[in-house]
Amino acid sequence: MDATHDCIIVGAGPAGLGAALYAARDRFRTLVLEKFYPGGQIMTTDRIENYPGFENITGPDLIEKMSNQATGFGADIRTGAEVTALARRDDGLIEVHVDEEVLVGRAVVLAPGSTYRHLGVPGEEEFRSAGAGVSYCGTCDAPFFKDKKVVTVGGGNTAVEDTLHLAKFAREVIMVHRRNEFRAARVLAEELMAYVNKPDSNLSLELDSVVTAIEGEGKVERVRVRNVKTESEKTIDCDGVFVFVGMIPNTDFCKDFVELSEHGYVKCDPAYLRTRVPGVFVAGDCRVGAAMQLVTAVADGVNAVMWMKQYFRDPDWWNQGLTDELGPGGW
């Protein structure tokens, strides 16, 4: 079977749509396979202020523009199409399996994104947007909580970094962590403690504690917190809750095809976004070293397609790896 497409993109989030625009506009036969509907994670937010060119736009509005732009240049976006497996054939083409159907591409861009881990407590789903008060991204949403009181949850690197970031905006921040020591790198934990111990610090800790419920009328007004050692419970009034308990990359379907990190992110050569499998690139939040932002996901998609052209010109380029030592994002 010959290639049905030049470029098959897995996932129609920002990374996949960025790739689709560049591939289709370059006259490549471009197919985007999306298991739900276009947009990915950003569809659930009503306020984006950090995508260049738009001072303020909702996720759905931005995605509509991105999708229309890509399809306007000829990209085919197929929704309800979940990729379940991939394989590389001896002739170098890539098979992409969607249910019983096998599509064949000259190159593939993996862009299935990641999913924020949830607390799974009452109220979390109900208030899940920065406007209502539950957020998973400090960089994205901290400015919306200027002079407000917020609770953060978690104890890893992101939790510490984003809590310190939030403290620059919020009037008061209370960090809830289920242990009494931090999983975060020591340098970050030290920075956190130095900030907490400053005179008149606006940041305090609730250690050995978990959030058991998020409550309010139409928006977050308080959280319930339980101390796991004493079993005592208390209520903390607040305007928002930031959940920093990790991310799960959506890479299960390709775990036997490309190399994954111990946490499930796709390993790649960070300069060219090549995986170990010739013809298969990776883009966006699912890759090792991703910045987990809209603009970086889009840029990844674009970069993957720029290097895809180099691969089409010279397939041997794939193994000319000059970037193995470029750091933690490496092969």
Ligand SMILES: Cc1cc2nc3c(=O)[nH]c(=O)nc-3n(C[C@H](O)[C@H](O)[C@H](O)COP(=O)(O)OP(=O)(O)OC[C@H]3O[C@@H](n4cnc5c(N)ncnc54)[C@H](O)[C@@H]3O)c2cc1C
């Ligand atoms: C509530 C919220 C607010 C945010 N706000 C901001 C913000 O203000 N600014 C900012 O820069 N970032 C923000 N982010 C982060 C930003 O949304 C992500 O960094 C970005 O969406 C990552 O894009 P992506 O394309 O890599 O992945 P995703 O957005 O996760 O998209 C991946 C897509 O792939 C699909 N998919 C997964 N597996 C398969 C499969 N097997 N087959 C087919 N399709 C598949 C998924 O359904 C999804 O549509 C926010 C995130 C959230 C959740």
